[in-house]
Amino acid sequence: MHLIVETLFTVILVLYYLIESIVWTFLPNSWRYKDVQNQTVLITGAGSGLGRLLAFRFAKLGCATVLWDIDSKGNAKTAAEIKQRYNSECLTYTVDLSSKESIYETANKVKEDIGEINILINNAGIVTGKKFMECQDALIEKTFQVNTSAHFWTTKAFLPRMLKLNHGHIVNIASAAGLTGVTGLADYCASKFAVVGFTESLSMELTSLEKTGVKTTVVCPYYIDTGMFKGVKTKFPEILPIVTPEHAVDRMMDGILSNKSEVWIPRSLYVLLSVKGLLPTKCQALLSQFFGISNCMDEFVGRE
Ligand SMILES: NC(=O)c1ccc[n+]([C@@H]2O[C@H](COP(=O)([O-])OP(=O)(O)OC[C@H]3O[C@@H](n4cnc5c(N)ncnc54)[C@H](O)[C@@H]3O)[C@@H](O)[C@H]2O)c1
Ligand SMILES: *[C@@H]1O[C@H](CO)[C@@H](O)[C@H](O)[C@H]1NC(C)=O
Numbered sequence: 265m266h267l268i269v270e271t272l273f274t275v276i277l278v279l280y281y282l283i284e285s286i287v288w289t290f291l292p293n294s295w296r297y298k299d300v301q302n303q304t305v306l307i308t309g310a311g312s313g314l315g316r317l318l319a320f321r322f323a324k325l326g327c328a329t330v331l332w333d334i335d336s337k338g339n340a341k342t343a344a345e346i347k348q349r350y351n352s353e354c355l356t357y358t359v360d361l362s363s364k365e366s367i368y369e370t371a372n373k374v375k376e377d378i379g380e381i382n383i384l385i386n387n388a389g390i391v392t393g394k395k396f397m398e399c400q401d402a403l404i405e406k407t408f409q410v411n412t413s414a415h416f417w418t419t420k421a422f423l424p425r426m427l428k429l430n431h432g433h434i435v436n437i438a439s440a441a442g443l444t445g446v447t448g449l450a451d452y453c454a455s456k457f458a459v460v461g462f463t464e465s466l467s468m469e470l471t472s473l474e475k476t477g478v479k480t481t482v483v484c485p486y487y488i489d490t491g492m493f494k495g496v497k498t499k500f501p502e503i504l505p506i507v508t509p510e511h512a513v514d515r516m517m518d519g520i521l522s523n524k525s526e527v528w529i530p531r532s533l534y535v536l537l538s539v540k541g542l543l544p545t546k547c548q549a550l551l552s553q554f555f556g557i558s559n560c561m562d563e564f565v566g567r568e
């Protein structure tokens with residue numbers, strides 16, 4: 265009897281959530297954006313690309329920004345522009361995200377300088393872009409340190425206070441390569457799958473702790489034209505476009521401000537990857553070749 269009631273209850277809730285999400289799909293998210301004015305946002309990898317653009321967006325919304333990058337010059341440039349354009353509080357820290365000690369030390373400095381962080385954005389990442397057997401061990405280790413482990417240490421440093429207040433947001437920038445394998449990106453894919461798994465688990469843990477005021481978002485973009493993946497080609501730009509950084513950041517901000525747990529860019533990924541999950545392996549391989557995912561890295565150049 266007990267099980268019957270539980271099953272019924274679950275079925276009804278599943279239907280309710282389905283309808284809720286279908287309704288939200290057709291309404292603009294901007295109606296329910298949360299107010300982030302006066303919040304403190306930390307962004308890693310803020311010295312270029314997406315990190316820099318995200319910093320501008322949050323500064324524009326009235327947030328204090330804390331910028332982390334190993335590239336002090338790029339970071340200083342982001343900060344100078346923020347101060348000039350938005351005249352808002354902005355602190356920069358030179359930090360090597362491949363070093364756990366460096367992360368914890370800098371986190372303590374941040375807490376002394378500006379206090380606690382309300383929104384943490386793990387954005388920094390590096391890519392080798394070589395076939396697995398050609399990747400040097402040291403490069404693979406570095407990738408995992410920057411692309412994966414750094415997320416653990418920054419989260420450990422800033423989550424406790426969010427838990428205490430039951431208020432905050434952790435955003436991890438993963439990749440479409442965190443949802444499906446790609447030739448020539450074995451180490452990258454592994455590091456990004458890890459980020460997706462980490463964020464999903466963390467979100468479940470927060471729910472079971474009843475800390476529903478602390479949100480998580482994992483962002484999975486296909487290629488973005490930031491220079492990081494210079495040289496990559498897409499076969500069907502109508503279906504799988506290489507999006508502009510501006511568009512990617514629009515989607516990211518939309519997802520963050522409406523507390524979405526996942527943001528996939530472009531939206532066609534929702535269709536392509538759901539279909540993939542239903543198909544036999546041979547079809548998956550064939551389609552991956554057809555859509556040019558198997559050889560998209562052939563002309564990869566990357567950052568100089
Ligand atoms: N560009 C794309 O096509 C694409 C696609 C999917 C996911 N992503 C992800 O988006 C994120 C941002 O990408 P982007 O295109 O803006 O890259 P980017 O290369 O423009 O910026 C990365 C930033 O991280 C910093 N960084 C690198 N190593 C560091 C270290 N050890 N310590 C501190 N900072 C370090 C760099 O200095 C740089 O400022 C990355 O996580 C990337 O994996 C990008
Ligand atoms: C942000 O701070 C300003 C100045 O202290 C204050 O006037 C404003 O009401 C604050 N906004 C929010 C949403 O807390």
Ligand SMILES: *[C@@H]1O[C@H](CO)[C@@H](O)[C@H](O)[C@H]1NC(C)=O
Nearest residue numbers: 389390391407411451452455
């Ligand atoms: C690390 O992350 C960046 C950005 O997400 C990605 O481009 C790069 O390929 C990743 N590196 C590895 C080794 O996973």
Ligand SMILES: *[C@@H]1O[C@H](CO)[C@@H](O)[C@H](O)[C@H]1NC(C)=O
Nearest residue numbers: 296298431432477478522523
């Ligand atoms: C998003 O989460 C915050 C708490 O972090 C909450 O105050 C806000 O109402 C939520 N907004 C939406 C649209 O879910």
